[in-house]
Amino acid sequence: STRMSVVASFVQQGKKIVAIGRNYSEHAKELNNAVPKEPIIFLKPTTSYVASGGNVEIPRGILAHYEVELGVVIGKRGRDIPLSDAESYVAGYALAVDMTARNLQEELKAKRLPWTVAKGFDTFTPISSYISKDSVADAANLSLTLRVNGAVKQDGNTKDMIFSIPKLIEHISTIMTLEEGDLILTGTPSGVGPVVPGDKVECTLKDSTGKQLATLDFAAVQREGGYEY
């Protein structure tokens, strides 16, 4: 159906990526940030998607950090979605990395400016294949791992989210209408760190039985031309 094709091809057809900051308390602590009282929200452009197997291009002068995250693909348009109904707006999931230009982000924060550029470079959202909701028994108990050059750097579980997926959907939809094919990036567990050109990054998403739901891998390369920090 048309509906299935929009959500399965959310990378091409979706309009927005709504990302959540500091949604795991251990990660908030590692960056010396307070645990938030309401979700921290920012947007990434869909031009930042790159499919698994591709290259993340790091602009000159940028210190890039990985943040492995569960992505939630929205299945239908909604505004002011009640918590009790939020689950019905989920079409499926994806495994993603919210690449972040950490040195630029720190400067922007110090100047009280938007994070957009630090989060929005082309290729700064590596993304797995679409995972349909049917294959996920409990999205609140999935393990996320990220390895750099074979070494485990992040090993978290979605059960440690501060704001649950239904709570995020409820909250975001009081601010901005959610649409079919939108992606919510639900925040990263602890262990974030640098990726430099030449690094290979591999991520997995598994359920509580150990079944692998998705993998995501990419190579970091130096961006030629374009932005220079």
Add this chain to the structure above:
Amino acid sequence: STRMSVVASFVQQGKKIVAIGRNYSEHAKELNNAVPKEPIIFLKPTTSYVASGGNVEIPRGILAHYEVELGVVIGKRGRDIPLSDAESYVAGYALAVDMTARNLQEELKAKRLPWTVAKGFDTFTPISSYISKDSVADAANLSLTLRVNGAVKQDGNTKDMIFSIPKLIEHISTIMTLEEGDLILTGTPSGVGPVVPGDKVECTLKDSTGKQLATLDFAAVQREGGYEY
């Protein structure tokens, strides 16, 4: 053609709104901000569009400010667009208001958090009809006015932009690919101020001969339900 329909219906079909902050020095000064050395960039979701004649819904507790701006509609996909070629990426224009939740924005800035929520509420980007490029002799010499309840509050000219439209296209495209139907909001001249429920806002865009290129009007209403500040 298909191409014409995407740009003419950028409100429905475009994927992103790339907004520029402090692009007129008088406005930077009125908010006690430094004049930026490179463009300040943030994203608004396309779900924030509302057509001229509609209502801007102000969430409870929000102090909303108007910012009248020239919007530039992108006509074709591009990355690392050279300054000399930037003009060919412009399909047309629109008159817009970048509604801003000023009290929330000030809090987010103080906490060094993204501006996204303060800029991204549904109906926070009132937008005129599409203006094709053919009807605009010189986009760098257009007058923008905004009236609240009949009183002129903003009366600026695009010749006072700090970063020109070609420069913005060049710069943004070094960060994120621009796509057909994307809108660039080019910043607001001085005179920003509050809009409260019950206010009527009217904006005009005119060229240097006085020819009216677009009008935009909306009513401010109290948002029922949804987000509360």
